[in-house]
Amino acid sequence: MALKLSTRPFWQARFSQNLPLSPSRIRGGGAVRHFSAEIASHPSNRVQIYISRSSDPYLNLSIEHFLLQKSGPDSxxxxxxxxxxxxxxxxxxxxxxxxxxxxxxxPGVLALLRSEAAALRRRKSREWESEIDIGQGKNGESENGHDDDGVLLVRRRSGGGTVFHDAGNVNYSVICPPASFDRDKHAEMVVRALHRLGVRSTRVNERHDIVLDVSSTSSSSSSRSSSSSNKPDNTDGTSIKTFKISGSAYKLTRQRSLHHGTCLLSSPNLPFIGRFLRSPAAPYVKARGVESVRSAVRNVSRDPNHNKNDNDGCERREKITNTAFEDAVVAEFGAMYGNVDAEVVGPAEVAGVPEIEKGVAELKSLDWIYTQTPQFTFSTHATESDPRPRPALPPSLPPEFRAAMTVRHGQITEVGGTGLPESLTSTLLHEVDDWRSRTTSEPVGKWLNGLFGARGRPGEP
Amino acid sequence: MASIARCLRAARPSTISRLAQTPCVRSSNWQAPAARAFSVSPIRDIRKYTKDHEWIDLNADQTAGVIGISTYAAEELGDVVYVELPEEGKEMAAGDTLGAVESVKSAADINAPLACTVTAVNALLEEKPGTINQVPEDDSHGGGWIAKVSVGEQGNKDLEALMDLEEYKAFTGSDEH
Structure with a gap:
C-alpha cells in the first residue's frame, strides 16, 4: 500500500469543481476557511474537525477511511x-x-417491530391500566421516511464486535499518529464531553467501552435486560446497574491510528437491538475470527418511562440532542489539541473523490460483506471440534437429519452428514436465495432459510 | 528492553526445532557456526527489523525470506484473536499491506519490510492466532511467522533501510516508535 501521504485533502476536490460551500453548520467560531494544499500541509492545519451530514454508513466509513489514509502524518x-x-x-x-x-x-423491519411493540403495549396498558405513551416510537428518527425503516448490513474496516446504529446514535472518530495511540485516551475525551452535558456517572471500563452506572433504590427496574451487571451496595440496599452506552474499535495502519466509537444518545430502536444481534444460526456455527461480547445497553438520554427510583447521574431531564453531543465532543477535542472550526462534509463535498467512491463500492459489495468472513463450520450435531450441545432440531425435520458444512471465504468447501447434497460444494453461502431449491426436503430448506436469513423466499410474505 | 531478551529466546527454538526435525542431515552444518564465527545461525543468515515492528529473515544469498511481527509489537497489541494472511503469489513493494492482526478490538496492518512475493503463508495462525503472542519471532514450523517470500533486486535495495537487532533495540527503547 506504501501510503503516499498526500496532503491534498478532499475539500480541494470540492473547490476545484467550484461546488458551493455547504450551508454553514460550522462550529467553533464560524468563519469558513478556504483550503489549499499549502494551508493543509501547514502546521496550523494539524488539527482538523469534520462533521458529516450524510446518514449513509458506507459513505461515512469511506470518508473516515480516506481521512485515515490521506490526512497529514502528524495531524x-x-x-x-x-x-x-x-x-x-x-x-x-x-x-x-x-x-x-x-x-x-x-423490508421496513423497524416499522414492523414498532407496530408489533405498540400492539403489545396497548394490550399491556389495558391489563395494567398504565399510562404508557405508545406514541414514543417516532422520536429521534430523521425525515428520510421509509428508508429509515430498513436496516443495512455493514462490515467496517476496524476490529471489534457488532453494533447497531441509528439516528439516535452519534459516532465519533479520532485519527492521530500511532505513537500517541492509546485505547482509552479518546474514550476519556468523550466521557468528559458527557460530563460537560451533565451526565456524571459515565466512565471508561476495562474493555475500553463507555458505561453508565445507574443506582437504583428499588428492586424493580424498567430494564428487562438480565445481563446487566448488578452490584448490590451493602450500605443502604441500593444496587448499581452498569449499561454500555458506547463501544470502541480501532484500526492501525503504518502511519496512522484510528479510534472510533458509538454513543447511544436516544435510539428509538433500543428495544429491538437485541433481536437484530441474535442469529438463529449461532448455536450451530463454530467460527474463526472475532465473536462479539454482549453488554446491556441503554440510551444516555433519560427514557421518558424511566423508573423514578433510578438515579442515572444525569442532571438534565431533557433529551441530549445529537448536536449538543457533537458540540461537547468538539469542545473537548479542542481542549486537547486546539480549537479549530469544524467543516461540514456530505455527498456533494466528496463527490468525484476517487478513493471515497472506490471505498463506498467496496464496502457495499457482497464480496466485502460476506466473503471476507473468516472460515467457519456449520453442524447440526455436536462434533469433536465443536462439542456444544445443540438446540433440539424442529420436529418437522426428518428424524435422521444430520448436516455439516465448512465455509471458507463465504464459499461452501465441504458438505458432511446426510441431509445436504454434495452439489452445494463451491456455492457462495450468501447467494443461496432459497434453500428449498437446494435440498430435497421442503422442511429442511425452510429451516435453513430461517437460520441463514435467505432472502428470496417466493410464496412467502 | 525486556522484549529484546524474549526475542532472542524466541529465535533459539527456531534453530533447534529445525535441527530436531532433520538431525542427521544437519549434523555437519551444526559445526558451521564455529567455522563461521560471524554468523549467528546457520539457518537464518540475516535478520532485520522495520520501524513498523516487522522482522524479516533472509537466507545467505538474499533470495528468500520469512516475515513476522516483533515481540515488542506482539506485546503492545495484546492477545491476537485473528490473523488476516496474504494470498500466495501476491507481489508487494516495501510498506505495502501484507496482512493484518486483530487484537483487543484493533485491526492492525502488517506491512512488507521490502519488495517481495509471497510464496507461503503460516496457515497455523488461522487456527491458533495466539501463536503470535507466544513465539512472534519464531520462523520455524509451529512458530508465529506470517509469510515466506521470495526477494529480488528491489528487495535487496530496500534491505539497506532496515535495522539490525541492535538498532531495533535502541529504536524500541527510545520514544520514537
Missing part, C-alpha cells in the same frame, strides 16, 4: 457522523453468527 483529526439504521460488524466477524439476517433483510 489529529476528529470526524463525527450519524448513520441511518444499520448493523455494523467488525472486520473479522461472521454475519451469519452475529446478525439475525432474516430479520434485518425484511
Amino acid at each position: 489529529v483529526v476528529l470526524f463525527l457522523y450519524t448513520n441511518r439504521p444499520c448493523v455494523v460488524i467488525g472486520r473479522n466477524q461472521n454475519p451469519w453468527v452475529e446478525v439475525n439476517l432474516g430479520l434485518i433483510n425484511r
Whole structure:
C-alpha cells in the first residue's frame, strides 16, 4: 500500500469543481476557511474537525477511511457522523453468527417491530391500566421516511464486535499518529464531553467501552435486560446497574491510528437491538475470527418511562440532542489539541473523490460483506471440534437429519452428514436465495432459510 | 528492553526445532557456526527489523525470506484473536499491506519490510492466532511467522533501510516508535 501521504485533502476536490460551500453548520467560531494544499500541509492545519451530514454508513466509513489514509502524518483529526439504521460488524466477524439476517433483510423491519411493540403495549396498558405513551416510537428518527425503516448490513474496516446504529446514535472518530495511540485516551475525551452535558456517572471500563452506572433504590427496574451487571451496595440496599452506552474499535495502519466509537444518545430502536444481534444460526456455527461480547445497553438520554427510583447521574431531564453531543465532543477535542472550526462534509463535498467512491463500492459489495468472513463450520450435531450441545432440531425435520458444512471465504468447501447434497460444494453461502431449491426436503430448506436469513423466499410474505 | 531478551529466546527454538526435525542431515552444518564465527545461525543468515515492528529473515544469498511481527509489537497489541494472511503469489513493494492482526478490538496492518512475493503463508495462525503472542519471532514450523517470500533486486535495495537487532533495540527503547 506504501501510503503516499498526500496532503491534498478532499475539500480541494470540492473547490476545484467550484461546488458551493455547504450551508454553514460550522462550529467553533464560524468563519469558513478556504483550503489549499499549502494551508493543509501547514502546521496550523494539524488539527482538523469534520462533521458529516450524510446518514449513509458506507459513505461515512469511506470518508473516515480516506481521512485515515490521506490526512497529514502528524495531524489529529476528529470526524463525527450519524448513520441511518444499520448493523455494523467488525472486520473479522461472521454475519451469519452475529446478525439475525432474516430479520434485518425484511423490508421496513423497524416499522414492523414498532407496530408489533405498540400492539403489545396497548394490550399491556389495558391489563395494567398504565399510562404508557405508545406514541414514543417516532422520536429521534430523521425525515428520510421509509428508508429509515430498513436496516443495512455493514462490515467496517476496524476490529471489534457488532453494533447497531441509528439516528439516535452519534459516532465519533479520532485519527492521530500511532505513537500517541492509546485505547482509552479518546474514550476519556468523550466521557468528559458527557460530563460537560451533565451526565456524571459515565466512565471508561476495562474493555475500553463507555458505561453508565445507574443506582437504583428499588428492586424493580424498567430494564428487562438480565445481563446487566448488578452490584448490590451493602450500605443502604441500593444496587448499581452498569449499561454500555458506547463501544470502541480501532484500526492501525503504518502511519496512522484510528479510534472510533458509538454513543447511544436516544435510539428509538433500543428495544429491538437485541433481536437484530441474535442469529438463529449461532448455536450451530463454530467460527474463526472475532465473536462479539454482549453488554446491556441503554440510551444516555433519560427514557421518558424511566423508573423514578433510578438515579442515572444525569442532571438534565431533557433529551441530549445529537448536536449538543457533537458540540461537547468538539469542545473537548479542542481542549486537547486546539480549537479549530469544524467543516461540514456530505455527498456533494466528496463527490468525484476517487478513493471515497472506490471505498463506498467496496464496502457495499457482497464480496466485502460476506466473503471476507473468516472460515467457519456449520453442524447440526455436536462434533469433536465443536462439542456444544445443540438446540433440539424442529420436529418437522426428518428424524435422521444430520448436516455439516465448512465455509471458507463465504464459499461452501465441504458438505458432511446426510441431509445436504454434495452439489452445494463451491456455492457462495450468501447467494443461496432459497434453500428449498437446494435440498430435497421442503422442511429442511425452510429451516435453513430461517437460520441463514435467505432472502428470496417466493410464496412467502 | 525486556522484549529484546524474549526475542532472542524466541529465535533459539527456531534453530533447534529445525535441527530436531532433520538431525542427521544437519549434523555437519551444526559445526558451521564455529567455522563461521560471524554468523549467528546457520539457518537464518540475516535478520532485520522495520520501524513498523516487522522482522524479516533472509537466507545467505538474499533470495528468500520469512516475515513476522516483533515481540515488542506482539506485546503492545495484546492477545491476537485473528490473523488476516496474504494470498500466495501476491507481489508487494516495501510498506505495502501484507496482512493484518486483530487484537483487543484493533485491526492492525502488517506491512512488507521490502519488495517481495509471497510464496507461503503460516496457515497455523488461522487456527491458533495466539501463536503470535507466544513465539512472534519464531520462523520455524509451529512458530508465529506470517509469510515466506521470495526477494529480488528491489528487495535487496530496500534491505539497506532496515535495522539490525541492535538498532531495533535502541529504536524500541527510545520514544520514537
